[in-house]
Amino acid sequence: MTTPIVQDNQPRKTKFTFEEAVDVWLRRSAGQFxxxxxxxxxxxxxxxxxxxxxxxxxxxxxxxxxxxGQTA
Incomplete structure (x- = not known):
């Protein structure tokens, strides 16, 4: 018998806030892909x-x- 597929109905993020966008730049400067x-x-x-x-x-x-503490 197979396990039924269960949908979690959790909304997925589609956009960043400005603060999250800043974090994206900080993560990128730290070397994350x-x-x-x-x-x-x-x-x-x-x-x-x-x-x-x-x-x-x-x-x-x-x-x-x-x-x-850098310049852009």
Missing amino acids: QHEIAAAYVINVRAVNHVLKEVTHVGSKEEAARRL
């Missing part, structure tokens, strides 16, 4: 890519650099 960041947030890699290409959350890169 896009797919690792996406897995940590349970979000599509495309959303991470949009942050890193500054399609969404413009200014998050500068904020992350400021928090690291």
Whole structure:
């Protein structure tokens, strides 16, 4: 007998907040790959890519650099 498939009905994250976008930049500067960041947030890699290409959350890169004590 097979185990029935159970849907968890948990909403999946589709967008980052600005604070999360800053964290994406901080994780990237620490050496994490896009797919690792996406897995940590349970979000599509495309959303991470949009942050890193500054399609969404413009200014998050500068904020992350400021928090690291660097210039963008």
